[in-house]
Amino acid sequence: MIEIGFHTDAFNSSYWSFEQCLSWARRNNLSYIECGAIDGVSWIHGLGYQPHVALWEDPVLLRRKMESYGVRFSQLDAAFPLSLPEGASLGAEYVLHTIRWAGLVGCPRVDTTDDRNRPEGSTDREVMEHMRRIYRQILRVAEAHRITINIEPHGYYTTKPEFMAEMLAFSDSPWLRMNMDTGNTFIAGQDPAAFLEKFAARTSHVHIKDVSPSLAASARGELTGIAVSHCAIGDGVNADNIRRCLELLIRSDYEGVLSIECEGQGGPMIEKSLSWLRRTLDELKTRA
Secondary structure (H helix, E strand, C coil), X not given: XXXXXXXXXXXXXXXXXXXXXXXXXXXXXXCEEEEEEECCCCXXXXXXXXXXXXXXXXXXXXHHHHHHHCCEEEEEEEEEECCCHHXXXXXXXXXXXXXXXXXXXXXXXXXXXXXXXXXXXXXXXXXXXXXXXXXXHHHHHHHHHCCEEEECCXXXXXXXXXXXXXXXXXXXXXXXXXXXXXXHHHHCCCCHHHHHHHHHHHEEEEEECCCCHHHHHHHCCCCCXXXXXXXXXXXXXXXXXXXXXXXXXXXXXXXXXXXXXXCCCCCHHHHHHHHHHHHHHHHHHHHC
């Protein structure tokens, strides 16, 4: 069954708290939420102006609060760029802390990725071996906690199908999978539907992002990812690609969450996006 959720990045610019996002989810009949993990103390989060969760928060108490809103996590975002040299120290520890916390809060997935640039002074082979060691370290803990580790196309390596294929082969563990992103693959110059089709069997979570005509004209092929869609989903140049991805997911019997990553504007833009996604998904299911 295909479910719909959203990433709390939608409300970064509104300076919402995580609980405000839970309230928004309940008002809009959404049962799934995704947010970033903060490994430490942030003043903006502590003051209630950041819609993510800190790993110092008690996960069991937070899970109970989320249950009172009828909302649960689809994924925690721990996307420190693991391709950087710091990926082996800061990045690996950040992901490991997030995995342990995810198990207690009842979150089944943790998202990871690479940097937008190839690390200076390193070859592709060196970087791939660097990430292979990190993912194997991470997966040993993820398997113990039964948490899926997703690789998201967002950087220099992950938005190239040949490198994504190699990364998904770092281990034969069933706990290593992919988080598809319709916006990142498009802005990186890929065909999102073709990218998804290649990895559909390994996809366990999907980010839905559109791309505005102006951004596509100025940056497609230059960027490897965007944080959120800055136009309502369905209003951009990626809308037809998103439809094709949804058709593919329906045909392949995808069972998981479509997580909307769209600027919220305090609600209106992401609400328009949610309406488009619900309507389009219903139309496509009727035809299937």
